[in-house]
Amino acid sequence: MSSTIRRISLGVDWLDYAMLGGVPRGNWLLITGEPGVGKSILTIQAAGANVDAMPVVYVSTETKFFDVVRQAKQFNIDLSDAVSLADVLAGKVKDMKTNLVVIDLFGLARQYRELLRASEEEGKSRAKSPLSMEVVMASIEKAYETLGVSEEGKVTKDVLVIIDSLAPMWAHAPAMARLITYRLRQRLYRSNVTVIMTNQFAPTTGMTFGFGAEHIADAIIHMWIEQPEKKKEIERWLIIKKARLTNHYRKAMKYEIEPENGLTLIEPSIEELRKWFDQYGGKQESSEE
Template identity: 90%
Template sequence: MSSGIRRISLGIDWLDYAMLGGVPRGNWLLITGEPGVGKSILTIQAAGANVNAMPVVYVSTETRFYDVVRQAKQFNIDLTDAVSLADVLTGRVKDVKTNLVVIDLFGLAREYRELLRASEEEGRTKAKSPLSMEVVMASIEKAYEILGISEEGRVTKDVLVIIDSLAPMWSHAPAMARLITYRLRQRLYRSNVTVIMTNQYAPTTGMTFGFGAEHIADAIIHMWIEEPEKKKEIERWLIIKKARLTNHYRKAMKFEIEPGKGLTLIEPGIDELRKWFNEYAGKQEPNEE
């Protein structure tokens, strides 16, 4: 799939069609939704689709390293070559030959002080927790080094960074969410770094936790479960709410999560999305929202 803009696949054919081939290179995609809707599975599918083509850094703030790898297997995605940043820092893994570093913040509980010390030496804000933004940033930059794509503070290759999820980074200070994520974007942003991040969405308030991520997103995919109390079943939907540098499909899409397959389209039919893609893929003018 191509429409004149370099894109990063989401690993889901129908969703790539809906974004004219995927996320534009260098964009920040935010995936919002309530627990259980499939946000993490979407990020795992994106990681699996890109790991052979480019370095991938997967930040897990809520799931352990081995659980990420095990969950991927349930959808026929092989991430067994991944290495844990904590294992590298402790010397349990010495010879790193991989395109995928998983930053399991549970596993960094003992090692984060070393990362903080490095940040402090560079004059950055002192952090108090392995879930803090400073530790996440220091961890990502350390992963760049391990992957061999960092040179004098520059990222030398295209890289996909996945953060699942953002919410724990400001759980200690929800009022600071916007500032924390703004600083995250300032420090991470590069034209060759594409970021996919998730955030919890509270059905009770109709808002994402902390109100702190939409302002840094170039694109937003919102996922939800349609009135389970009324429907008496789980009915999952998603819609692309906005996207910069690309046109996008504007209708809601119903999907299911299937073992061995991941996110599968229920409606509209895949033919409708292909037709939409073919109609707009040749148009050069991006839809900047």
């Protein structure tokens, strides 16, 4: 899956085909969907696909550190070498031998005041909760230091940052979602930092939770369950709604979540997606923004 645009794999072969090889380096990908569609599983697959090749910072705002590692094992992904940032801050990690730092915001409950204090000393905004954008950013920057990828505030290597999910950062004030996400992008954006984020989608309103979160994304993958009350079964679909710097497959794709395999394509066939990839793989077309 080669291209002159450098790409980051999503860890799902058919979805990589649908994006001509993966997420363009430096892009921000937003994955939206209701509970149960597999957003977290997709982020875990992306982490597993890249952790041997590049540093990965995995921010979990809804799941504990050990649950992330345990869920990965269910899909044959070994993240057991991951280090918890809470353990780093507590002085429990003496020798870094991993490319993966997991930021479990539940586990940071004791340490977040230390992170806030450091942010305040640098003149950054004060936060009141471990789930605030300021704590998330301070945690990510500390993870950069732990992984040895930052010097004088600059990220010196390619890094994949995963945030699962954005919604808790503005749960107290959904109307602030656009401002919070813009500030997040302003603080985090680097051409060598690729970001994959998830956010909840409410079928009742037809919108993602927190208006405006989509506007910071270079690409959006939307996942949904097709009318379970009518069909009387779980039928999962996804579609790539937009993607900058790359062409992308335009049709919806039906998938299932299988033990050990994760997101598994049902339709179209993998052969159709390969044919589409071969047809467009050498081109530098950008889709609509």
